[in-house]
Amino acid sequence: MTEVRLRAVTAGYGREAVLDEVDLVVPTGTTTAILGGSGSGKTTLLRTVAGFLRPLGGEVLIGGRTVAAAGTWVPPERRGVGYVRQEGGLFPHLSVEGNIAFGLPWPRRRHRDRVLELLDLVGLPAELADRRPDQLSGGQQQRVALARALAPRPGLVLLDEPFSSLDTALRAATREATARALRATGATAILVTHDQGEALSFSDQVAILGAGAIRQAAPPRVVYGEPADVEVAEFLGDAVLVPGTARNGRVECLLGTLPVRGYVPRGAVTVMLRPEQITLTPGGTGRLDATVRSVAYFGHDAVVELELDGSGLAEQVRARVVGLQPPEPGERVGLDVAGPVRAFPAAGRTSGSDDVRPEASPVVPVPVPAPRVREARQP
Incomplete structure (x- = not known):
């Protein structure tokens, strides 16, 4: 052991x-x-x-x-x-x-x-x-x-x-x-x-x-x-970060009203999600509409830079899609968010006693393999 x-x-x-x-x-x-x-x-x-x-x-x-x-x-x-x-x-x-x-x-x-x-x-x-x-x-x-x-x-x-x-x-x-x-x-x-x-x-x-x-x-x-903070989120992979407001266990941001995974601070927050959580449909048939500004193609997948209608936030919203048939620059797409997001207190703000944890994700222990039977013979 x-x-x-x-x-x-x-x-x-x-x-x-x-x-x-x-x-x-x-x-x-x-x-x-x-x-x-x-x-x-x-x-x-x-x-x-x-x-x-x-x-x-x-x-x-x-x-x-x-x-x-x-x-x-x-x-x-x-x-x-x-x-x-x-x-x-x-x-x-x-x-x-x-x-x-x-x-x-x-x-x-x-x-x-x-x-x-x-x-x-x-x-x-x-x-x-x-x-x-x-x-x-x-x-x-x-x-x-x-x-x-x-x-x-x-x-x-x-x-x-x-x-x-x-x-x-x-x-x-x-x-x-x-x-x-x-x-x-x-x-x-x-x-x-x-x-x-x-x-x-x-x-x-x-x-x-x-x-x-x-x-x-x-x-x-x-x-x-469920990264511990924004720095961990950005270090561990591509992260989409947008400002938002948290209330009643959900966040409101330019991507809509979204459920939150784990701890939820009240008030001004930074919303974090992974680019693969953003799903796209051709022709603008999603919950939100957006225009494709650029596409970075990697073979197995592609990263799509999006501008939401009326947001003026080009190159701040990214989606990761399967690389078989990515959209083209200038194409109109619909946008949805899959799964819950993370929310962190906005810069300059700390969490308070009124923060809540709606349906907080359970703590997942590190898996410990079952004991292995070792051979009795020793050199």
Whole structure:
């Protein structure tokens, strides 16, 4: 059971703190993605959990054991942690087998079986065992690095942007192979990334890190659909933001009177919805009418910039539509909003005691996989 828990962790370099009293829980057997911009403290957090960096304050617990706190320090090699770097970090003078088996604590005669088991686990053919790293593709090298991290059966695997140097197709295939391998071993994992799509698709929990603090940590659907504030909403994906007024558990704005998901502040608000919530119909047959000003085509989808009739708000209302047959610039369309929106107090205004929560969305816990039965045989 390898739960990871950070309690009021402050960490940095010298006297400069990068993390400021961070609290975070990664449940056993789940994957948490740490998502943030450059300089937000993502790698600092990962290095603190790994033991490469001593925290300035707070506690780090792995599997219920305190590994870092005032007066307590467990070195990295005794934390039972596997670490996969961005560039893989394979030893160029060793074969694939030599890299994977490096540091295994059991007799050498058992290494080959474990190496072949791991190659199969990460989706690589057995014949690669005798090749050198420079004879592998980038995606193959990253899978070997993952296999090496998994070789001693760690309870926790840390992934420091391991897919960022790969091209799009290779990144997706390597990410899927990594997710399958982690599920098969039952290891707890923490992924550091700056890729929003990667964080949402790969993890059971997404933790948004900004200015050295966790802004929100929740399952992907909750973080995306119910962001904690405007900054999180804009960071995690494309967001449509319009002014409005909240009353009686609903908001009124240029898109109409709309239901609100979760907490509803009264009075002036900023209304947030995702572009895919705006649906379009040809010829202006929706609840509202609009004119298409521009279309950005991406193949699988398209982002349509709209001007509502009489609003004068060109380029402030965007819809995301399927890319098969997007509308053309100048075309008239009807517009509807699907599903509830989010509402935040308008700039310069704080929430008050008269704010309400109509049918607030339930708290969705991070899913914890059922216990896996591990093989009794140990090398």
